[in-house]
Amino acid sequence: MTSPLKSAEWLTAHLNDPQLRVLDCRYALSDPLLGRIAYLEGHVPGAIYADLETDLSGPVQENGVGGRHPLPDAQDFAAWLGQVGIGNDSVVVCYADHAAGGDFYASRAWWLLRWLGHREVYVLDGGWPAYLRAGGSISTAEPEHAPTTFTPDVQPDMVAEAHDVQHRAADVLLIDSRAPNRYSGETEPLDRKAGHIPGAVNRPFGGALNPDGTYRKVEELRAHLDAGAAPTIAYCGSGVSATPNLLARELAGVPLGPHNRLYPGSWSDWISDDSRGLAMGDQPSLRL
Numbered sequence: 001m002t003s004p005l006k007s008a009e010w011l012t013a014h015l016n017d018p019q020l021r022v023l024d025c026r027y028a029l030s031d032p033l034l035g036r037i038a039y040l041e042g043h044v045p046g047a048i049y050a051d052l053e054t055d056l057s058g059p060v061q062e063n064g065v066g067g068r069h070p071l072p073d074a075q076d077f078a079a080w081l082g083q084v085g086i087g088n089d090s091v092v093v094c095y096a097d098h099a100a101g102g103d104f105y106a107s108r109a110w111w112l113l114r115w116l117g118h119r120e121v122y123v124l125d126g127g128w129p130a131y132l133r134a135g136g137s138i139s140t141a142e143p144e145h146a147p148t149t150f151t152p153d154v155q156p157d158m159v160a161e162a163h164d165v166q167h168r169a170a171d172v173l174l175i176d177s178r179a180p181n182r183y184s185g186e187t188e189p190l191d192r193k194a195g196h197i198p199g200a201v202n203r204p205f206g207g208a209l210n211p212d213g214t215y216r217k218v219e220e221l222r223a224h225l226d227a228g229a230a231p232t233i234a235y236c237g238s239g240v241s242a243t244p245n246l247l248a249r250e251l252a253g254v255p256l257g258p259h260n261r262l263y264p265g266s267w268s269d270w271i272s273d274d275s276r277g278l279a280m281g282d283q284p285s286l287r288l
Helices: 008-013 034-041 074-083 104-115 127-133 162-166 218-225 243-251 266-270
Strands: 020-024 091-095 121-124 173-176 232-235 260-262
Touching: 008 127, 074 104, 091 104, 091 127, 104 121, 104 243, 121 127, 162 232, 162 266, 218 243, 232 243, 232 266, 243 260
Parallel strands: 020 091, 091 121, 173 232, 232 260
Antiparallel strands: none
16 A cells, blocks of 8 residues: 655655645644745745635535535535646645644645545655755745646545444444543533544544654554554544544555545534534543
8 A cells, every 4th residue: 555645855856746736735723824824935846825724625504514624515626626737647745834733734635635536645744844854945936837627536435424423333433533631521622512422532633643743653553543453433623633543544554445434524513413412521431
């Protein structure tokens, strides 16, 4: 199985490849303009800025269904990819900055392209800081890639909806990727209800990463996920910070698909229906 990661050294060596397209996914929920400003101040030459809210998410619904960062419409997302010069023959590398907002914006973009059936998409291991450490050149110029066509081949078996979560089989492990204090319900800074989905175990996404933002070794990832051969569904607050755990599971040998799924709406979608149960505390409660 091909690794979903590319090193900074690989990227610097391939910057002039005509098929290469780079997505700068830097963002911060606390400051939505931070990523765009950072991009304008300097980015990988030729990189296209991908905004979490406008490019990597669909419109938020008033009733909360779909969560805070709903999946974009597949055709709309494919059209955007084509407009910025990404086609089915492109090799795409996504990066963010763990020191300023989080690496998971890059793995969100990676997951979305894989959802559209694109295999040649990767996450830059260690993100922007790793690129700088590798001596990568920096540009402030906006790229001018020729528009092309991206034809999606949507992979529905990568997705779990609320119904799938609620009625999951007994052997399916539900992974809550948020911080322990959000999982337990001790605090909830973003959503209107605190707690977690009954039966979920807590595997914070940060456990997949080293302090420098690179992914941990395979055996360490397996220990972090502690899922064995069980099929898994990962969720977080809105389907963004769960994606490092999905990538980690692929690194550990379980590719995206029916045994490694994302619940895209995540907690913010789950609580849009008041009839759904919730649990508190730092241990898995009785599942639904």
